[in-house]
Amino acid sequence: MTINLERRSPVKLKGRPVKTGIREGRQIVSGYAGAGKGLHIVDLSHFSRWDIQDKRLSRIQPYGDMIPEKPGQIFMDKHLLMGRLNATQAVAWHFSELKPDMPQTQAFTDITDAAVALALTGPAVYDMAEKVCALDLADPLKTPPFLVQGPFSHVPCHLWVLDRTDSGGCLALTCSRGYAHDMVNSILEAGAEYNVTPEGEDIFRAWLGWGG
Amino acid sequence: MAFTITCPVCGIRRGYEFRFGGEDKGPMPPEESLASETWCEYVHMNNCIAGIQKEWWFHRDGCGSWFTIYRDTTTNQQVENR
Amino acid sequence: MKRLNQLPTFRIQYGKELSVNFGQKRCRGLEGDTIASALYANDVRIFGRSLKYHRPRGLYSLDGECSNTMMAVDGIPNVRAENTPAVDGMNIKAQNVFGKTPDFDMMRFMDELSWAMPAGFYYQTLHKPSRIWPLAIKHIRKAAGLGILSPDFHMRGKFDESYISTDVCVIGGGPAGMCAALSAADQGLRVVLLENRPWLGGYFEYRPREYQKGVPLYQRARELAESVGHTPNIRTFKNTAMIGSYHNNLITAFQRGNKSDIFTERYLEIRAGSVVVATGCIERPLLFENNERPGVMQIGCAHRLARNWGLLPGKRAAFSVGHDLGLEAAIDLADLGLDIACVADIRQDSYDSNLAAELEKRNIPFLPGWVAIRAHGSKTVNAVTLSSINATRRRKLSCDTVVASAGMTPVTGPVILPGGKLTYDNHTGFFLPATIPPQMHVAGRLLGLDDPFAIETSGLLAGLKAAADCGKPVENNLKEMAKNQATLPGPTRGTKLVTGPVKGKETFICFDEDCTLKNINQAMHRGFDVPELIKRFTSAGTGPGQGGIPGHNLPMYVAETGESPDRNPKPTTVRPPLVPVYLATYAGSNHDMSKRTPMHDSQVKAGGKMERIGVWNRARRFSSDTSARKEIENVRNNVGLLDGSTLGKFRIFGSDALKALQRVYVSDMSKVAEGKVKYSAMCNEDGCLMDDGIVVKIDENDYYMTASTGRAGQTIEWIRYHTRYDGWNFHMVNLTDAYGVINMAGPNARKVLEKVTDADVSNEAFPFAGYREFLIQNMPVRAMRLGFVGELSYELHVLSSYMQSIWDLLEITGKEFGIQKFGLEAQNILRMEKGHVIIGSESEQRTTIHDLGLGFLWYRNKPEAKTVGAFALKDTEHQKGRLKLVGFKMKESGTRVPKDGSPLVDSRIRGYVCTARYSWALKEPIGMALVDDDLCGEGTTLNIYEDGCKGKLLSAKVVSMPFYDPDGKQMRC
Numbered sequence A: 001m002t003i004n005l006e007r008r009s010p011v012k013l014k015g016r017p018v019k020t021g022i023r024e025g026r027q028i029v030s031g032y033a034g035a036g037k038g039l040h041i042v043d044l045s046h047f048s049r050w051d052i053q054d055k056r057l058s059r060i061q062p063y064g065d066m067i068p069e070k071p072g073q074i075f076m077d078k079h080l081l082m083g084r085l086n087a088t089q090a091v092a093w094h095f096s097e098l099k100p101d102m103p104q105t106q107a108f109t110d111i112t113d114a115a116v117a118l119a120l121t122g123p124a125v126y127d128m129a130e131k132v133c134a135l136d137l138a139d140p141l142k143t144p145p146f147l148v149q150g151p152f153s154h155v156p157c158h159l160w161v162l163d164r165t166d167s168g169g170c171l172a173l174t175c176s177r178g179y180a181h182d183m184v185n186s187i188l189e190a191g192a193e194y195n196v197t198p199e200g201e202d203i204f205r206a207w208l209g210w211g212g
Numbered sequence B: 001m002a003f004t005i006t007c008p009v010c011g012i013r014r015g016y017e018f019r020f021g022g023e024d025k026g027p028m029p030p031e032e033s034l035a036s037e038t039w040c041e042y043v044h045m046n047n048c049i050a051g052i053q054k055e056w057w058f059h060r061d062g063c064g065s066w067f068t069i070y071r072d073t074t075t076n077q078q079v080e081n082r
Numbered sequence C: 001m002k003r004l005n006q007l008p009t010f011r012i013q014y015g016k017e018l019s020v021n022f023g024q025k026r027c028r029g030l031e032g033d034t035i036a037s038a039l040y041a042n043d044v045r046i047f048g049r050s051l052k053y054h055r056p057r058g059l060y061s062l063d064g065e066c067s068n069t070m071m072a073v074d075g076i077p078n079v080r081a082e083n084t085p086a087v088d089g090m091n092i093k094a095q096n097v098f099g100k101t102p103d104f105d106m107m108r109f110m111d112e113l114s115w116a117m118p119a120g121f122y123y124q125t126l127h128k129p130s131r132i133w134p135l136a137i138k139h140i141r142k143a144a145g146l147g148i149l150s151p152d153f154h155m156r157g158k159f160d161e162s163y164i165s166t167d168v169c170v171i172g173g174g175p176a177g178m179c180a181a182l183s184a185a186d187q188g189l190r191v192v193l194l195e196n197r198p199w200l201g202g203y204f205e206y207r208p209r210e211y212q213k214g215v216p217l218y219q220r221a222r223e224l225a226e227s228v229g230h231t232p233n234i235r236t237f238k239n240t241a242m243i244g245s246y247h248n249n250l251i252t253a254f255q256r257g258n259k260s261d262i263f264t265e266r267y268l269e270i271r272a273g274s275v276v277v278a279t280g281c282i283e284r285p286l287l288f289e290n291n292e293r294p295g296v297m298q299i300g301c302a303h304r305l306a307r308n309w310g311l312l313p314g315k316r317a318a319f320s321v322g323h324d325l326g327l328e329a330a331i332d333l334a335d336l337g338l339d340i341a342c343v344a345d346i347r348q349d350s351y352d353s354n355l356a357a358e359l360e361k362r363n364i365p366f367l368p369g370w371v372a373i374r375a376h377g378s379k380t381v382n383a384v385t386l387s388s389i390n391a392t393r394r395r396k397l398s399c400d401t402v403v404a405s406a407g408m409t410p411v412t413g414p415v416i417l418p419g420g421k422l423t424y425d426n427h428t429g430f431f432l433p434a435t436i437p438p439q440m441h442v443a444g445r446l447l448g449l450d451d452p453f454a455i456e457t458s459g460l461l462a463g464l465k466a467a468a469d470c471g472k473p474v475e476n477n478l479k480e481m482a483k484n485q486a487t488l489p490g491p492t493r494g495t496k497l498v499t500g501p502v503k504g505k506e507t508f509i510c511f512d513e514d515c516t517l518k519n520i521n522q523a524m525h526r527g528f529d530v531p532e533l534i535k536r537f538t539s540a541g542t543g544p545g546q547g548g549i550p551g552h553n554l555p556m557y558v559a560e561t562g563e564s565p566d567r568n569p570k571p572t573t574v575r576p577p578l579v580p581v582y583l584a585t586y587a588g589s590n591h592d593m594s595k596r597t598p599m600h601d602s603q604v605k606a607g608g609k610m611e612r613i614g615v616w617n618r619a620r621r622f623s624s625d626t627s628a629r630k631e632i633e634n635v636r637n638n639v640g641l642l643d644g645s646t647l648g649k650f651r652i653f654g655s656d657a658l659k660a661l662q663r664v665y666v667s668d669m670s671k672v673a674e675g676k677v678k679y680s681a682m683c684n685e686d687g688c689l690m691d692d693g694i695v696v697k698i699d700e701n702d703y704y705m706t707a708s709t710g711r712a713g714q715t716i717e718w719i720r721y722h723t724r725y726d727g728w729n730f731h732m733v734n735l736t737d738a739y740g741v742i743n744m745a746g747p748n749a750r751k752v753l754e755k756v757t758d759a760d761v762s763n764e765a766f767p768f769a770g771y772r773e774f775l776i777q778n779m780p781v782r783a784m785r786l787g788f789v790g791e792l793s794y795e796l797h798v799l800s801s802y803m804q805s806i807w808d809l810l811e812i813t814g815k816e817f818g819i820q821k822f823g824l825e826a827q828n829i830l831r832m833e834k835g836h837v838i839i840g841s842e843s844e845q846r847t848t849i850h851d852l853g854l855g856f857l858w859y860r861n862k863p864e865a866k867t868v869g870a871f872a873l874k875d876t877e878h879q880k881g882r883l884k885l886v887g888f889k890m891k892e893s894g895t896r897v898p899k900d901g902s903p904l905v906d907s908r909i910r911g912y913v914c915t916a917r918y919s920w921a922l923k924e925p926i927g928m929a930l931v932d933d934d935l936c937g938e939g940t941t942l943n944i945y946e947d948g949c950k951g952k953l954l955s956a957k958v959v960s961m962p963f964y965d966p967d968g969k970q971m972r973c
Helices: A123-131 A178-192 A202-206 B036-044 C036-040 C108-118 C132-143 C177-187 C215-232 C301-311 C325-337 C354-361 C454-469 C474-487 C517-525 C533-540 C551-560 C583-587 C600-604 C629-637 C656-664 C712-721 C749-756 C802-817 C824-833 C870-878
Strands: A015-021 A028-032 A039-042 A049-051 A074-077 A082-087 A087-096 A106-108 A115-123 A146-152 A157-165 A167-174 A197-199 B003-005 B011-013 B017-025 B053-056 B066-072 B077-079 C013-024 C025-031 C070-073 C076-080 C089-092 C159-171 C191-194 C210-212 C234-238 C240-246 C249-254 C267-279 C281-284 C318-321 C339-345 C366-370 C372-376 C383-388 C394-398 C403-404 C405-411 C421-425 C430-435 C440-442 C507-510 C610-613 C616-619 C641-645 C646-654 C677-683 C688-700 C701-706 C733-734 C740-745 C771-776 C779-785 C793-799 C819-821 C882-892 C901-903 C909-919 C924-932 C940-945 C954-959
Touching: A015 C793, A028 A197, A028 A202, A028 C454, A039 A178, A039 A202, A039 C036, A039 C656, A049 C733, A074 C954, A082 A146, A082 A157, A115 A123, A115 A178, A115 A202, A115 C733, A123 A167, A123 A178, A123 C159, A146 C712, A167 A178, A167 A202, A197 A202, B003 B066, B003 B077, B036 C870, B053 C712, B066 C712, B066 C870, C013 C036, C013 C688, C025 C036, C036 C301, C132 C819, C159 C177, C159 C454, C159 C507, C177 C215, C177 C267, C177 C454, C191 C267, C210 C215, C267 C454, C267 C583, C301 C318, C301 C325, C301 C403, C318 C325, C318 C372, C318 C383, C325 C339, C325 C354, C339 C383, C339 C394, C354 C366, C366 C656, C366 C688, C372 C403, C440 C454, C454 C474, C507 C517, C517 C533, C517 C551, C517 C802, C533 C551, C583 C749, C600 C616, C600 C802, C629 C641, C629 C819, C629 C824, C641 C749, C641 C802, C641 C824, C646 C656, C656 C701, C656 C712, C688 C779, C712 C733, C740 C749, C740 C802, C749 C802, C779 C802, C793 C802, C802 C819, C824 C909, C824 C924, C882 C909, C909 C940, C924 C954
Parallel strands: A039 A197, C013 C089, C159 C191, C159 C267, C191 C234, C267 C440, C318 C339, C318 C403, C339 C366, C641 C819
Antiparallel strands: A015 A028, A039 A115, A049 A087, A049 A106, A074 A082, A082 A087, A115 A167, A146 A157, A157 A167, B003 B011, B017 B053, B053 B066, B066 B077, C013 C025, C070 C076, C070 C089, C240 C249, C249 C267, C281 C405, C339 C372, C372 C383, C383 C394, C421 C430, C610 C616, C641 C740, C646 C701, C646 C733, C677 C688, C688 C701, C740 C793, C771 C779, C779 C793, C882 C924, C882 C954, C901 C909, C901 C940, C909 C924, C940 C954
């Protein structure tokens, strides 16, 4: 007995997908019809995320050099985000379409399915964030990209402040996967005054200049 | 609501993000030859200082670290290490 | 009532009309009107009736500082008419009125009964005899109280919130506040400016007095407001009342929504690097008989009615004031067409002589050293009696308006709330901040300043000080600005008079609570001498306006009238919220964040009755049958599927991982073998059960462990806490949400599993308590054989993204074997039949593992591990007098199932029922209870007392557990 073992995202966005594809059993939406010019919410839950923990992170190969030194720092390269969480922990986040193989050393744990991952892009991202989050993500003394660990809509999150402009920017966030439904709802509710609409992953790549 | 705590990893945050872990009493005394009274003193008794005390806090909504701070219990403000 | 011709200070727009309904009356207004101004324009003078005495009340301050003008608007009680914009079609009702309009109130006789209600009335009367109390409550409740809220009232609107981080927060958008905001913003800082009114400008905003040659104050206010508006790093919140100020510079405020806003009200929580308090002053009420009769109003109220809304307060007004603002207003209002009967000034000499000359020029009688002592008129004012302050001469004048104000009172709430201290200042007659919390500065009129330049400069200075707090190098600017300030006039000498020569029977010190000077005298006569206690005894200042009206007068009156004059009067306290607020705004938007398993949608679709268990939503059962009989029997007879994804799951690895496990688990975790699951428990220091779960060794120094659903959120915290002094090298990853868990249980479970995997899952290859990893199709699965429900069962941990697909596969495959979903209720009964405990159901804070019969889990020979709870487990192992867990059945067949939580009694309480259910396997009720240890012998009778049983106890007897399959053959087969 076999059936098609489909993989599912915890996120269900209401919108008409116009560009879709299948990657590793997952249905991926690259673009939605009718996505407005306002704030966009993007599901990033399908991109691989690895937890890296070790007493001495700098010796972790092949990533050692890329792991930033201080908590909150982000290393950003084409299709890779590497965020430092604390003295012994970092997260790697891969955005390439081909999933890289995780090194089989003890330091790594695949945590892709542990979290829901969302991006908010466009104008008023940080105005919207202010409504559900007391953290100062728009602190002018901090230059993006940087990573904040703290509550967003009451749920502990990793907040990746990837880009910030006068009017908006790009904020990615991850939290426990079980919160996906309520987190998306909370963002849609708070973002209503900024015309938040669902978008596909293309807009996120485009924002970071990662092309297709 | 106004109380803030400086997490060694994440910096100054609202007190809501943390869980209180009690006064700093040092590690548990060794189990062998431990008298019930000493055990009880360690586990259940507190100094309840009216003033500056060293205590444990856990950054529950943030980085997940346990750390100690000094807090003036009369003003509920974190203070510098004495 | 005709409005004035267009003035540059107007806030109304001619041509844009609206109408509101006041009871039966239709009132026309203009865009820009508040409810208060719209009603006033339609000759409404009585806005409501007072709390106790049902006295008529009307406009007084225009800033909503008392309950006079609180009205029911569209069903919402206690809306402040003075602060709320009129909206076309609004339905407005006066409050505390028995009758059709507030002009004729059937309870107005209460005023004549005031002699019967002295201060402390409720405390002293109506409790003897006690039987009259219920009757009295009924009638007092009916007669007194502000606003009525229907029990089924549904608050409409959107209540939003925002958490703002900023460098500088300026409270008050008057000239000082705007200057502070501009000077801080000039340093490149982020500034938040809060203003209660719908526009900036404070005391400048409506006054035509000259600021400098050719520039009136109102124009200056508009210039400043424009600069503020053009500064991108200033965020201005108008219509925003500050309601709380806390230490570490946390400010809370409520923003009332405009037509263009998406919210009705928005809660703002502002964390600032520095705070500037530029809240200015309110007017100090003048105390005289009938000082709250409609027609009596403060200077700003009369002046702004005309200047902002084009409404002259009446036809003929008498002024009794103590501040130059009063003289200024009289002159301006006279020029606008108001007949001024006279201007009495408390001050003998320190008034501005230029203003006095202007009054003279207009033939307005000016009476320095005179004060109002009584307003006349039964509903509204028709005359006023003035007296010289030494009470030697009197004069009665007819008028329909009395503009009365004793002087100024600074608004110091934002300084006091976070711990600032006030002292009485003899020069200004103000309670001024003597100590100010760190990173907080005060500016403007609140310091007693009157000169426009001095006010602005103090604002600029405060803005610079705030910038310095935020680390800006502004030492030189500060020096220069302080030098400027020194050349300008300092604080003005303020009036001290609290009350003229009056008896005080109808002199109201607090409008909200209907509290008179006589009541204060009564309290003092009873020995009260501290304002704070008098406030409580008389309730003066405890109404919705807080201390706004009585805040200054009460302590000063007490200081002056006491046995010996108190030269250090103490103000009463204020507390947040400083202004009346909607609870709906506090409640805000959706805060209830809960978790869903990967199976959520399909379980709901299948009829799952979802329930919140901690942070999770879970299916209790899949039919309306609360006993879940079908689900239970199907697990016992065929095979069932339970979504167990909420189980806590963790990876723990590193060279000291085993040490950490030995520390928190009571068992010997070095015995964890590959391919086997180890069941163990975590205790607290007292040996009480905190959590149970299994540990699997995945690799060297690499373990996978589970925690119960309720504990999963604290597991990492717990382990780190108990190793915090050790500096061990181990790491943890929370995989709770990474894996879904399918519990497939029942005699046919293996038949289903065999069909979907190539792995050998026979009892020999994969025995009870075994752990295996294999593929279902090409998907890796972590599988364990456990027996919580007492049947052959597999717990499959699968990646969350695959969970639904694998579940579907099992359901399709298992169809021929009778596979069906089951929920928590079925699991609850199945596990109980096995005598398995659920933490929190069969255990409580003081239940050790010994009490639960789980003492066998404890390995006593690892003292070096310092296992949490080990010492207490040794100490309590044979301790007497503990509650022990036992199983019970009912003594007589046919007895119904007792309710969970019912106490067990003889002559006293001896324990309680944990869980009791009807067992379909045993065909009788069974249950578990925690009982005193002398009752735990088999066969002992337990008497169960249920809520509302009226003494009819149920009788049960202790039996051995497990109830079902005591040898555990089913789960091992």
